Amino acid sequence: MSPHCCPPGRPGDPTAVSPSTPPPEGNGQGDRDSAIPLPGGTFLMGSEDADTNPGDGEGPVRDVAVGPFAIDAHCVTNQRFTAFVEATGYRTEAERFGWSYVFATFLSGEPRRVSPRPKSTPWWCGVQGAYWAAPEGPGSDLSGRSDHPVVHVSWTDANAFCHWEGSRLPTEAEWEYAARGGLEGKRFPWGDELTPGGEHRCNIWQGRFPSHNTTEDGYAGTAPVTAYRPNGYGLHNVAGNVWEWCADWWTTAPSRAEGPRANPTGPGNGTTRVLRGGSYLCHDSYCNRYRVAARTSNTPDSSSGNTGFRVAWNTTPGA
Template sequence: MVTIPAGEFLMGSEDAFAYPGDGEGPVRAVTLPSFRMSARAVSNAEFRRFADATGYRTSAERYGWSFVFAGLLPDDFPPTRGVAAAPWWRQVEGADWRHPEGPQSTVDERGGHPVVHVDWQDARAYCAWAGKRLPTEAEWERAARGGEQGRVFPWGDELEPGGEHRMNVWQGEFPRYNSEADGWYGTCPVDAFEPNGFGLYNMTGNIWEWCADRFRPGPGGRHVTKGGSYLCHSSYCRRYRVAARQGLTPDSTTGNLGFRCVLD
């Protein structure tokens, strides 16, 4: 855990990259007390310790399936139902946090990668076991900014300053071709790339992270997720920015959705 100092910051965005329909604006001043946040997203190894100690079964394990990015499936994988508005997501029987791409996959060699296929209740269950909680959206964004004010990314306004990759997102032509210029196709380890000014890793890219808050605007019953993921690309999803947000129903489970914890 790292300490995020008390203070005021500017939350939200109204710049050319923002999605007004997501409720990113208006930009407003928010003051928060000091709190502590996990420097890294919860990893497979950490979640395994929780599951082994408690016998906890995630929602995806109980449902018997979850959504997997089609590009991560073997070429001979049998056809399965896709998402109408996002056909690159496939419903895969047997996909869960232990088997991120289905029964033929394992996290045995990915202990340091973020746990995925966890819904909002799964994340809260882990936090409660660990004596922690999910961050509020304001806490998450304050921490992600790393002390910077009004910047697009945790390190500044350039996506790749000096040609250097600072996070794990899609390069190439989505969803057909990923050059893997940043070194990764799916998830990367939770401590990959340089940390931000507060010492936090992968606050943008890699995986979406659950927050405690309800999402507004739009239909109720959704919760905030922040940070974008390894599938974000400027051609269709610029949500790999600190101000960006997404609303998901609390029972959502996908191969790019995880969390980190905070302490008061």
């Protein structure tokens, strides 16, 4: 399987200093209305199924324990990110670099003709002026998308939001524990069948990638953060819609690099950060990374139109 649907990395030295400013200070009183307290516990993390992606480090399946924490029922929305920007004046890395990756199908005219494309993934265009509030570049806006996940945010941007709000990014182990919703060893947050009873449960590519999307699941791009029914813990869209940043540095050898399997936090350093959940561009014909154990990574300064995040907290609301 190749990483066709996965967001491309920003070119350049991933260890170089990005043009970001220090995270803005906040009052730690962020919006916890949609936070879900979870008791934690031991679960089977990873997959060794035949449909795993070689080289992704999904296996081995192992017992992992996580402590109690709270996690958002859905990704951070455009409306919520707008409040952050208005309160702090924060400028995302896409704004500072001056561009971000947009899926070519969403473009027309000059932006589609002149925007540079990675050779390995030419369906992505590096669009000048694309950022979270102009997802398809100049002339686009967030009309009708206030309840959609914010996109074109880097790991650094997501971390800055958390610093201001008083939340944090979930660890990869916490993310998978929560995404499984109490089910053990299943391919998806709802079971093993992609469309049980013919019902679409997630926002992924329908048709032939990258030329034709039938949108049978209802959406060509992002969907509202509460679209589709939640999993057993009440989390929405942990499969498809947008990739979600996790706190961890990337490793493909978790049993050797992460140390004890109790509250693992990944290696101490690296060049890329973990992404989970897949996106609206995933399809099982080439990249079935919308499975609950699937994973990928990108450099902390990278951004694209299919990358967002959800937040977690160390304690339950009110504790």
